[in-house]
Amino acid sequence: MVAYRSLRVVTPPAVEPVTLTMAKLHCRVDTTDDDTYITNLIVAAREWCESFTGMAFVHTELAIRFDSLPEFFTLPRPPMAADNTATPVSITLTALDGVTSVVSTATYRVDRFSKPGVVRLANAKAWPSHSADFNAVEAKWWAGYSSDASAVPQRVKNAMLMLVAWWYERRMAADQAGLVEVPMGVKDLLGTVKWSFY
Numbered sequence: 001m002v003a004y005r006s007l008r009v010v011t012p013p014a015v016e017p018v019t020l021t022m023a024k025l026h027c028r029v030d031t032t033d034d035d036t037y038i039t040n041l042i043v044a045a046r047e048w049c050e051s052f053t054g055m056a057f058v059h060t061e062l063a064i065r066f067d068s069l070p071e072f073f074t075l076p077r078p079p080m081a082a083d084n085t086a087t088p089v090s091i092t093l094t095a096l097d098g099v100t101s102v103v104s105t106a107t108y109r110v111d112r113f114s115k116p117g118v119v120r121l122a123n124a125k126a127w128p129s130h131s132a133d134f135n136a137v138e139a140k141w142w143a144g145y146s147s148d149a150s151a152v153p154q155r156v157k158n159a160m161l162m163l164v165a166w167w168y169e170r171r172m173a174a175d176q177a178g179l180v181e182v183p184m185g186v187k188d189l190l191g192t193v194k195w196s197f198y
Contacts, residue, residue, distance in 0.1 A: 011061035056143035065135035072120035081142035093130035
């Protein structure tokens with residue numbers, strides 16, 4: 001298990017992997033009375049599924065902080081964004097004099113094919129001098145299959161729909177009969193794409 005104490009979302013996804021129409025069809029709902037509630041369930045389902053898999057589904061800008069820069073480090077929530085509109089990885093340092101600066105992209109290389117992505121020093125390069133202090137380094141990047149959810153695996157979408165329907169039908173913390181919090185099928189589907197817990 002890998003811990004990322006400061007991982008945060010900078011820019012949330014612009015769309016959800018499943019639409020309200022898809023969720024209502026799956027739940028067999030044909031009125032608009034619960035549209036807001038179902039929309040909120042979709043967001044909660046995506047957040048739960050991302051947490052379970054350790055991944056990002058739709059393009060999301062993330063940030064993480066370190067006390068100092070190692071020779072290389074990983075960027076959680078794979079996959080890293082692969083299109084030209086959301087690919088930059090930026091690293092900001094707080095120098096010894098307290099001044100904040102952005103590290104030149106020529107200083108480091110990004111391995112987007114690794115899962116999770118990896119940032120490492122470029123050949124014959126060195127990190128600029130900076131203070132080794134709490135959260136002195138911040139890295140930002142984009143993760144997710146695509147910006148419009150078209151590339152999100154169908155297994156993930158089906159798992160989300162199952163979870164939305166489960167929560168829609170059972171509005172208690174657990175099923176009273178079996179004390180089942182999440183249907184086994186949801187975890188089975190997500191297990192086929194999961195990276196890790198963190």
